[in-house]
Amino acid sequence: MATDLTFITNEANQTLKDRFNVLIKDARFFDVLVGYFFTSGFYAIYPALEKTEKVRILVGISTDRKTYDLLTNAKEEKQLEFVFSHAEAKQVVENQVVEELELSQDSEYVERGVVKFIDWIRMKKLEIKAYPSQNIHAKVYIVTFKEGDRDLGRVITGSSNLTQSGLADNLEFNVELKNSVDYTFARNKFEELWRDAVDLSEKYIETINTKTWLNQDITPYQLYLKLLYEYFKDELGQTDEVFASYLPENFMKLEYQEQAVLNAKKILEEYGGVFISDVVGLGKTYISTLLAGQLDGRTLVIAPPVLLDRDNPGSWPNAFSDFRVAGDFESIGKLEDILKKGTDKYTNIIIDEAHRFRTETNVTYEKLAEICRGKRVILVTATPYNNSPWDILSEIKLFQNAKKSTIPNQPDLNAFFSGLVKRLKGLDRQKDNEEYLRVIKENSKEIREKVLKYLMVRRTRTEIINYFGDDLRNQNLRFAEIANPEPLFYELNDEEDNVFSSTMELLAQQFTYARYTPLLYLKEPVDQLEETAQKNMGKFMKILLIKRLESSFFAFQNSIGRFINSYELFIKEFEKGNVYTSKKHIYKIFEYLEDDNDEAIQRLIDSGKADRFKSSEFKPEFLTHLQNDLAILKKVQKLWLKVGRDPKLLAFLGQLSKNKILKSDSKLIVFTESKETAEYLTANVNKAYKDQAICFTGGSGEGIRETVISNFDAKAKKQADKYRILISTEVLSEGVNLHRSNIVINYDIPWNPT
Structure with missing residues (x-):
């Protein structure tokens, strides 16, 4: 393509930047007269100026809003002229430089350009001046060739300012003048204006070095504040209030829950899904309900049956009803029914006990993935850290494309998680236990820091106390102090x-x-x-x-x-x-x-x-x-x-009779993994302690559930004290308020089949 152009419009392969790169690479002098100058224009062309002997930039002074209003409201036919003093001109340019760099990208490209600009000013290769009169409005670029070159030089004039937009991005109209008479006239006029202009070179360097992010004297504390601002600036721009059209009577508006809702909404909008994973007892159901109230579209909640029971005060239907949030509710076991009814009407899907759906080689997971496709997905689970890498990936894939992830620096989640799993290859969990545990911890840290931190809202009680302690104290609320678990031993003969x-x-x-x-x-x-x-x-x-x-x-x-x-x-x-x-x-x-x-x-x-x-x-x-x-x-x-006896049972019954805490009148909750163990324990406890224990398993009916709630749920409308000991499988471990008891016994070591 020919480069000897007359008209330059910034259309395909005809940008002013391209033309400059041809003209000025062998130029002796390059003079610029523009109304607006941004350092971004210099970044774009400075490589072509490396061999240039002298660069001079003369800029006009932009009006502020007040001056602009005076100009536009003036009735005089002639253009008014405003003249700044030299001090005022320098101040205006200082403000412009600071504003430009505040809005610029924090990148190596920008920094390299600014550093080069300052170096050339110090070397006297580059000078920058401002013309203090307000009526200057020109865009003229004068290229002076070396002696003996093709001719004296060239002039380009038109609509383009020396900015990235003027050089390449905007549609502009410029013309290249090649006649020596035009060159001489433009050069002489430039020299005339240059003599009356205000030198800004030192002021520019001073401004860059003292009032912008390129300041070399920035303290570690200032850098830390900048880091915090950049990390949280999206949240700072959000509303700091959770909107709820209705709050239940006596409901405490807790800052830690409101903050969780705001953070979760941000994550949901950014990534299409979020883990609500506060530790047990911090109100994940209420947080998710409040979140649903902030979202547009219809919401479907998928949860275990016990968490959909309206007789359970902490169930999903009751929470949504309490806050007057609209929603539909379906049991985990009815995914096929959901698909048959259709999911087009739903925008948001809340999945409670989401850790149940972490195995992709499972028809249930496939159905859930189909339900979640194209929806906002809210995963409610307290155990994401306990899952294997593949389990976590399966849950993330309910709302993220594993091969085209939007998570920062992790475009291919399959590759990331495969790499973690490969680290465990060849390690025997028993023979190489120490190394195996080291790798597991390392993997968990990487997943937490490189993936989950972008997708998850998770706080411990200690963190809530540390960061929201004032609000808790103001509302006269405190978390119960949890004692360290005590092992109870039994001996085999x-x-x-x-x-x-x-x-x-x-x-x-x-x-x-x-x-x-x-x-x-x-x-x-x-x-x-x-x-x-x-x-x-x-x-x-x-x-x-x-x-x-x-x-x-x-x-x-x-x-x-x-x-x-x-x-x-x-x-x-x-x-x-x-x-x-x-x-x-x-x-x-x-x-x-x-x-x-x-x-x-x-x-x-x-x-x-x-x-x-x-x-x-x-x-x-x-x-x-x-x-x-x-x-x-x-x-x-x-x-x-x-074997004629059960030493574990005997030890447990012995503790009930001898242990100072267990033999008190306090209510006890005993969890076991086995339905048969629960029934067996209940029968034996009731033999020793007449009808003090009640058993609850997945097969228990509505009547038993109501009795458990009335005897152990602190929020039950009708409270009873018939039973002191509740023996249950894990079916009651989540979503049911059992706070009338402050003693929990794990009869078995909790486990996870997947």
Whole structure:
């Protein structure tokens, strides 16, 4: 393309910047007369001026608003002239420089340009002056060539100021004058104006060095304040009030909850989803309800049934009703119904106990992902830090594109989380325990600092007290002091210890769980998804048995009996030539595992609602493993016939009678992982302490739930004191206010099946 242009409009390949780069790279002098000058214009062309002997910039002084009003309101036909003193001219330019750099991008590009500008002023290569008379309004660029070059020089004049916009971005109209007469006239006129102008060179350097972010004397404290401002400036621009059309009677407007709502709204608008993850007891349900009240569109809440029960004062329907926020509510188990009804009417999806949906190889997750597609997603969970990297990614993928993430510096979440998982490859959790834990901690820190900090609202009680203590004190509110947990020990006698150790070895080392992983034994290999699901099922069934053993001897022996029955039925059918398994229903087992319903697991596995395979389609070792597993189960069952007592139960009952805290009149809550353990414990406690204990599990009816609420919920309308001890599975661990009790006993070590 020809570069010898006459008209320059900043259209494709015809920008003033491009023309300057051709003309001035070998120029001796470059003189500029403009009404407006911004340093951004210098950044754009200074590389071409490196060989130029002298650069002079003459600028007009912009009017302030008051002067502008005087000019536009003047009735005189002739243009008024305002003349600034030299001091006033310098002050105006100082203000302009400060304002420009305040609005400029904090980048290496900008800093490099400003530093070059200052260096050239100090070298006297560049001078900048201001013409104090207000009637100057020109855009003239004069290029003087070296002696012996093509001619004297060139003049470009038109609409462009020396700014990035004038040089390239805006549509402009400029003309290049090549006649020597035009050049001489423009050069002489420039010299005349230059003589009467105010030198700004030193003032420019002083302003940059003392009043802008390029100040070399900025203190660490000032830098810290700048960092805080940049980090929080979006929040500072937000309204500092949570709007609620109605607040329940006696509701406390707590600053920490309002701040959570504001932060969550910001995250939701920025990333399409947010984790509401304050620790238990800080009001995640109320925070989420208030958040829903700030959002446009219709909201759907998906939660466990107990958290949708209107008889539960802390349930979602009651919270939405209390704040008069509109919303629909569906149980976690009715995702299919939600899809059938359609989700187009919803803009916001709130998912309580979101940690239930962290396994992608699960039909339930697939349905939830379909419900969330294109919606704002609010995940309510207190346990995101406890999840594996893949679990966390699965939850994030409900609202973020894993391959095109909008999270800062993490465009490919799949690659990020894959890298974390690879660090654990080859590490044995038991043999390399120290290194394994180190990597886990390192991974958790990276996930927290590089991903979750952008997506999550999470505070501990200590943080609330430290940062919102004044508000808590003003409202006469304080958190209960939590004592350190105390271990309660029980001892096995020699016989029990031998039986326990032998059982662990058999189940952990020799038992193959072949009954629960049949697809792994097919002669024709299955796809990777099915293979992973089968391996997971084997691991989960192994964990289930071991956790039952840890929970109570009673629950374990019942589970062993069910396993034996299942194996016998399966082997009998195999010998008839049939193997039944269900790719569809196998995922339902994951849900039953979380609900502590191993009886339902066995019924589902043993049901005929499954795909039929011929026995001949399986490898020979399948039957061998099934028979070996059955023999191990019967051996374990026989071992436990030698055990005539339950030392864990005896130790617990002993503590109830001897421990000063436990034997007081205070209400107790006992959590266990097993429904059978809960029922077993309740029966034995009530034998020792006449009808003082009530049992609640996933199978308990409405009447039992109402009794629990009236006896243990501090907000219950009708309070009762019939029961002192509540023994429950984890179904009551979240979303139900049990604050009439201040003592919690974990009979088992809490666990997570996924």
